[in-house]
Amino acid sequence: MNTPGKKILDTFDIGDLKLKNRLAVAPMTRVSATEQGSASETMGRYYERFAKGGFGLVITEGIYTDQKFAQGYRFQPGITDAEQALAWRAITSRIHRHQGLIFAQLMHAGALSQGNRFLSETAGPSAIRPKGEQMKFYYGEGQYAVPRVMTDEDIADAIEGFGNAARLAVGSAGFDGVEIHGANGYLLDQFLTDYTNLRTDRWGASVRDRIALTLEVIKAVRAVVGGARVGVRISQGKVNDYAHKWAEGEAAAETIFGSLEDAGIQYIHVTEHKAWEPAFSESGPSLVSLARRYAPRVAIVANGGLDNPQHAEHVLNDGADIVALGKGALANPDYPNRLLMNQPMKEFDFSLLGPIANIKDSELA
Ligand SMILES: Cc1cc2nc3c(=O)[nH]c(=O)nc-3n(C[C@H](O)[C@H](O)[C@H](O)COP(=O)(O)O)c2cc1C
Structure with a gap:
């Protein structure tokens, strides 16, 4: 029988990688690297708890990819040179000790950058001030800056940054694969979004043009690590526009998920506030169902409020292969082991992320 607990604890193969269960830790930025962007000992102790607690897969926080416009936050880790890659090695080996797998989330903040030690200007598809305000718990304050419009050269640099970061990630850093951050309002999502991308060149206008940068990034990353190790x-x-819906509705889903599958990746990670709910209106399919429908051959990772086993079961039935937990994993770094032993789960306490969202002593192994 397919009880929720049972299915989620089943093993799953993601390409040639064997996951011991279908539970992943969702990417979570914790601004606990050094000011120079090297992953720290604190981070190693924090990440190891999830692997020790039974998670089959850990997806890291968003890691910046170049020494130009990519960095989003002070104390965010990077993977742009040999030194930063080596600092990650200490973390990946801690995960592997527990037979866990770890993917690096590669992130370019674009117009949402609020702390970049390399450049003071921000860059994005069009000169539009991002909605909302900078995040205080990541050392930000006030409005976002109006980004500079990325030139062809800026775009080429960003693509090259993703490729270089991926090479370091699966090379000297020892990651099992990489997840390209195409979500939540950061650079690639700024290109995908109708109101932040007003370009009329090859990167703008239709959904197909707006997803083109993500596809080019996939191509660059695949060229160095192979498609089997790549998720998106x-x-x-978005972090600064929670309620945004794709203007083109299901037609956008068809183009986006179909083109991602055609690009030759291993998984699509779909995140929504409540992943089990209809994607566009009161009724209709969830985004997970649409990903499954339009990308039938890739693995689907689902995220968003799934620490409730009934909701997790719902998205597994909608076609998800892996369930990623954010706040549920912070509250229960041993969530899989608790599930296995039938132990109660703890509630997430938001005070953990204040006043700054850095890793707290209570989270260390
Ligand atoms: C503190 C914190 C930091 C986050 N940082 C990232 C990030 O770096 N990259 C990302 O893709 N999502 C990030 N997210 C979003 C989570 O991955 C996830 O989508 C969100 O928490 C909803 O899932 P949940 O209901 O399981 O918590 C972050 C969430 C939290 C709470």
């Missing part, structure tokens, strides 16, 4: 995260909502 996609969302409608």
Whole structure:
């Protein structure tokens, strides 16, 4: 029988990688690297708890990819040179000790950058001030800057940055694969979104043009690590616009998920506030169902409020292969082991992320 607990604890193969269960830790930025962007000992102790607690897969926080416009936050880790890659090695080996797998989330903040030690200007598809305000718990304050419009050269640099970061990630850093951050309002999502991308060149206008940068990044990353080690995260909502929906509705889903599958990746990571709910209106399919429908051959990772086993079961039935937990994993770094032993789960306490969202002593192994 397919009880929720049972299915989620089943093993799953993602390409040639063997996951011990279908539970992943969702990417979560914790601004606990050094000011120079090297992953720290604190981070190693924090990440190891998830592997020790039974998670089959850990997806890291968003890691910046170049020494130009990519960095989003002070104390965010990077993977742009040998030193930063080596610092990650200490973390990947801690995960492997527990037979866990770890993917690096590669992130370019674009116009949402609020702390970049390399350049003071921000860059994005069009000169539009991002909605909302900078995040205080990541050392930000006030409005976002109006980004500079990325030139062809800026775009080429960003693509090259993703490729270089991927090479370091699966090379000297020892990651099992990489997840390209195409979601939540950061650079690739800025290109995908109708109101932040007003370009009329090859990167703008139709959905197909707006997803083109993500596809080019996939191509560059695949060229260095192979498609089997690559996932992409996609969302409608953004850190600065939670309620956003794709203007083209299901037609956008068809183009986006179909073209991602054609690009030759291993998984699509779909995140929504409540992943089991209809994607566009009161009724209709969830985004997970649409990903499954339009990308039938890739693995689907689902995220968003799935620490409730009934909701997890729902998205597994909608076609998800892996369930990623964010806040549920912070509250229960041993969530899989608790599930296995039938132990109660703890509630997430938001005070953990204040006043700054850095890793707290209570989270260390
Ligand atoms: C503190 C914190 C940091 C986050 N940082 C990232 C990030 O770096 N990259 C990303 O893709 N999502 C990030 N997210 C979003 C989570 O991956 C996830 O989508 C969100 O928490 C919803 O899932 P949940 O309901 O399981 O918590 C972050 C969430 C939290 C709470």
